[in-house]
Amino acid sequence: MNRETRWMAGVLLMGSLAAACENGGADLGFQPIPNGGAVVQVYLDRDGSSTRTDFDTTYAGASVSLRPYYGGASVQTKPTLVTGQALFEQVPFGDYSVSVGQASVGDSLLVAAIDASHIRIRAAVDAPSVIVRLAYPEVSIRQARQMAPGKRVLIRGIVLAGVQSYHDASSFVKDTSGTIRLTGVTIRGTQLGNTPGDSVTVLGTTTANAGQPVLNLAIISQIVQRPSPAVLPVSSANAAAATNGTLDAALVVVTGVVISEAAPAAPDFRVVASDGSGPLTIILDSATDFDLSAFTIGRTMAVRGVLVPDGTGKWRLKPRVREDVVFF
CATH class of the missing domain: 2.60.40.10 (Immunoglobulins)
Known part of the structure; x- marks a missing residue:
């Protein structure tokens, strides 16, 4: 003592x-x-x-x-x-x-x-x-994803995408066992957001959203700031399938994708692009100040972001900030 x-x-x-x-x-x-x-x-x-x-x-x-x-x-x-x-x-x-x-x-x-x-x-x-x-019981992200709905648990991880990037109050974290999406996020203390790379604890309730496990009513506590997390390169087809779901909530990058569609999808903006392996839907969230006029059909780009299920067995890529999109 x-x-x-x-x-x-x-x-x-x-x-x-x-x-x-x-x-x-x-x-x-x-x-x-x-x-x-x-x-x-x-x-x-x-x-x-x-x-x-x-x-x-x-x-x-x-x-x-x-x-x-x-x-x-x-x-x-x-x-x-x-x-x-x-x-x-x-x-x-x-x-x-x-x-x-x-x-x-x-x-x-x-x-x-x-x-x-x-x-x-x-x-x-x-x-x-x-x-x-x-x-609260402390579990790995893999264990949290496998638990029955309604369990209040604590996980530790690294922030992949901050809650300030998305209008639906979601965030994304990883540990050595996997990745998971957080919904209904609040942050302890006076911070308005969380920075990718932050080491955090998360208290949340296990549930499912759009067919994938999430931690709902998640409360994030920052432990220490760390460098930005690594990004996993994938093809547009693998991103759209989250590699058979194994990359749900993961931070990935697709390179050399060519825009084939671009239009508002209130409250966000929807872009479809492909690197030749298959189409991928990219959602530009209204919470982030993207230059939407830059997303024109035929333009080539590289996009980083997290993979979010759409409830139909497909995944969408959601960039976190303007710098996650680079045009060629």
């Missing part, structure tokens, strides 16, 4: 114990409790940082037990209050461990860490404190 954590837990304990004592106002200081005591603070790690941050919240209603460290039934079980505290009083001196009942936090959360596996209650005025961190 670090100094800040001990200080916080100590303040919480002293405040709770002082409120519980009936001293008639004669003594406003810390009051000893009979036998001994302990305080357990439970919080929910909402951003997956594994440390206390401003984004985390205390957790009320968790069932916390004190058990003899060397075995035996619990000596006390208390629910956490709105402050996230479970306060134990009149505990016989001895050695104890802390546990949290899984049923009390539901099947969508895990007890990720308890910062003290062994506490000793030796004196009434020296009550130990314990911090318990709850967290």
Whole structure:
């Protein structure tokens, strides 16, 4: 337990114990409790940082037990209050461990860490404190794509396309196991967007959209900025099929594609182009300031972007910024 954590837990304990004592106002200081005591603070790690941050919240209603460290039934079980505290009083001196009942936090959360596996209650005025961190299950992107709908999970990855690039509040991330699209995105903190290459955690709910797995109601927390991610070269035909779906949500580039169609498709602009292997639909999102007059039939270009399913078994390529399109 670090100094800040001990200080916080100590303040919480002293405040709770002082409120519980009936001293008639004669003594406003810390009051000893009979036998001994302990305080357990439970919080929910909402951003997956594994440390206390401003984004985390205390957790009320968790069932916390004190058990003899060397075995035996619990000596006390208390629910956490709105402050996230479970306060134990009149505990016989001895050695104890802390546990949290899984049923009390539901099947969508895990007890990720308890910062003290062994506490000793030796004196009434020296009550130990314990911090318990709850967290959402953390999975790889591949695992998230394979999960049943409705599971709230945490993933870690690298941003491929920022939410500011698309009017539908979508974003795209990858890890070493795969790629996935995020929908209904919000970003923690004061940032208005996220930069390709950012290392992030994402809390979202598994579901499907246009026939492909996504994480919906995704909340992104930035960890650190990194260089832009690599782009995978593909043919226009492979892009249109996302290589049999294996490149869903991937960041790719097609080169030497010739425009055959270009017209508004409200609220966006639709372009069809091919490198000779097959046609590919390219969607220029209304959230990005493309020079639409440049997209004329017969013009050749290279286009980077992410692959988004259209719900019919085909994929469309969506550039992120103007610089993703280069004309020859």
